[in-house]
Amino acid sequence: MTTMSLSRGHVELLQFLRDRTAVVFTFFFPAMLLLLFGTIFGDEYTDSGISASQVFTASMVAYGILNTAFVTMGSGLAMDREDGTLKRLRGTPMPASAYLIGKALLVLVLSVAEAAVLILVGVLIFDMPLPDASHWVTFSWIFLLSVICCSLLGVAVSALVKNARNAGAILNVPVVALQFVSGVFIQPMSQLPDWLEKFASLFPVRWMAQGFRYVFLPDEAKSQEIGGSWDLGRVAMVLGVWCVIGLVLCLVTFRWSSRDR
Amino acid sequence: MEAIEVSGLRKTYRDRDAVAGIDLVVARGEIFALLGPNGAGKTTTVEILEGHRRRTAGDVRVLGEDPGKAGSAWRSRIGIVLQDADDAADLTVYEMVRHIAGFYPGPRGADEAIELVGLTAKRNSKIRTLSGGQRRRVDVALGIVGRPELLFLDEPTTGFDPEARRHFWDLIRTLAGDGTTILLTTHYLDEAEALADRLAVIADGRIVAEGTPATLGGRGAAQAKVTWREGGTVHTEQHTDPGELLRRLLDDGVDLTTLTITRPTLEDTYLSLIGATR
Numbered sequence: 001m002t003t004m005s006l007s008r009g010h011v012e013l014l015q016f017l018r019d020r021t022a023v024v025f026t027f028f029f030p031a032m033l034l035l036l037f038g039t040i041f042g043d044e045y046t047d048s049g050i051s052a053s054q055v056f057t058a059s060m061v062a063y064g065i066l067n068t069a070f071v072t073m074g075s076g077l078a079m080d081r082e083d084g085t086l087k088r089l090r091g092t093p094m095p096a097s098a099y100l101i102g103k104a105l106l107v108l109v110l111s112v113a114e115a116a117v118l119i120l121v122g123v124l125i126f127d128m129p130l131p132d133a134s135h136w137v138t139f140s141w142i143f144l145l146s147v148i149c150c151s152l153l154g155v156a157v158s159a160l161v162k163n164a165r166n167a168g169a170i171l172n173v174p175v176v177a178l179q180f181v182s183g184v185f186i187q188p189m190s191q192l193p194d195w196l197e198k199f200a201s202l203f204p205v206r207w208m209a210q211g212f213r214y215v216f217l218p219d220e221a222k223s224q225e226i227g228g229s230w231d232l233g234r235v236a237m238v239l240g241v242w243c244v245i246g247l248v249l250c251l252v253t254f255r256w257s258s259r260d261r
Numbered sequence: 262m263e264a265i266e267v268s269g270l271r272k273t274y275r276d277r278d279a280v281a282g283i284d285l286v287v288a289r290g291e292i293f294a295l296l297g298p299n300g301a302g303k304t305t306t307v308e309i310l311e312g313h314r315r316r317t318a319g320d321v322r323v324l325g326e327d328p329g330k331a332g333s334a335w336r337s338r339i340g341i342v343l344q345d346a347d348d349a350a351d352l353t354v355y356e357m358v359r360h361i362a363g364f365y366p367g368p369r370g371a372d373e374a375i376e377l378v379g380l381t382a383k384r385n386s387k388i389r390t391l392s393g394g395q396r397r398r399v400d401v402a403l404g405i406v407g408r409p410e411l412l413f414l415d416e417p418t419t420g421f422d423p424e425a426r427r428h429f430w431d432l433i434r435t436l437a438g439d440g441t442t443i444l445l446t447t448h449y450l451d452e453a454e455a456l457a458d459r460l461a462v463i464a465d466g467r468i469v470a471e472g473t474p475a476t477l478g479g480r481g482a483a484q485a486k487v488t489w490r491e492g493g494t495v496h497t498e499q500h501t502d503p504g505e506l507l508r509r510l511l512d513d514g515v516d517l518t519t520l521t522i523t524r525p526t527l528e529d530t531y532l533s534l535i536g537a538t539r
Binding site for chain 2: 003004007011014015018019080083084085087088090091092093094095
């Protein structure tokens, strides 16, 4: 079982790395966007005196995870359903869990690498100082909860994708829309209409971004958050609830095949 | 115990019967071919036997188990050659065969499976770069790498060049010689005739004939058509046993250089069988 899962993970990574389009346009896209935003708005200082490029870096870690977990999982599953990967595996003794663990390994490796690239851009180009050890502990749990919840939701949403060619487009609608309203592209969020702010707060992205800002920004930056505090308890709660929702949706909607059975 | 036992198999999509009541028995070690036009229900039937599709009604036993409920131990005893897979394009032939081999309890070596399908020269090529026929041979290698007791082949030689087909037929005979049961669907009647111990023709979701390649659809009992030319006129006679007629012609000193004896080919029989249901 362990061997099979590792073998799946290995094959998933090999295939991802050999697909240059995916590497350039999926993996490096958040870093490119960060470079653009950070360079264009970099000199602006927020009210708390922290440069906008650093705020972008912290918030964009959330985008990175959406990209490597939600989009990779969702489009990967739709593709595997369409090209026969799932059907092939279904006809072998491999248990379904080995497939899902293999995908999870891919997502985990990509997410760690994605976060590392974004943080590196922040540190090297935008002079973002690295946080101390206790902040890294917080980073770990927010990162893990975010990856798990985004992956599960990616699996669930893939069931809605009828045609793998459309997967990227369909999955990127919630990703891009939520980033505009969740404080990733536009921070502070208090600039949004009240109802939009409430709506965005129902979804995980706002809490992921807020959590990563806690990790990477000085404590004064909390004045920019809604309610003027980091509210890590609610970060944990909302992400946890979405993990459960994602898991239930996965169990209800998971299909091996895209065809009518 | 038989390898496959099916009775009253039915698969309904909304209001349409894709499979409308099929009975089928395939013995262990047999090569059994399912023939039929596109849309006749061949693939649906095979996918139900493989455990890929649920059935609407009927009893199905494959290697003694119900494929709708069987688990991974059962899957390790069957091999499936997919008809339209397009997966693993960025892996090499060897990487993919070795990967799939790792799921089985007692697999063939990856190189052995690749050798058996004649792809050793392409061992380190990415699957993306292979031709259609080579791609199908990878599918065959993946189907046999787990040393299955029962192998499903759904139109396996589509896109093969003639040499690759002959090579493939030899492989199937070798596997059958080792005791592997083989269920084959095909459009090629010469393939069914060359390989199958027994075959069945499906049309409109039903089996319309079953037999050996020599006897299918009453072919064995069909009359032979004897034609010859005598004094400028063409004579044709139908006989169950043409021997007697030939003896008479020889005794009469008839010139037999233009003599032909024909029986219905498998293709004639097949076309009349599926034509009858239209």
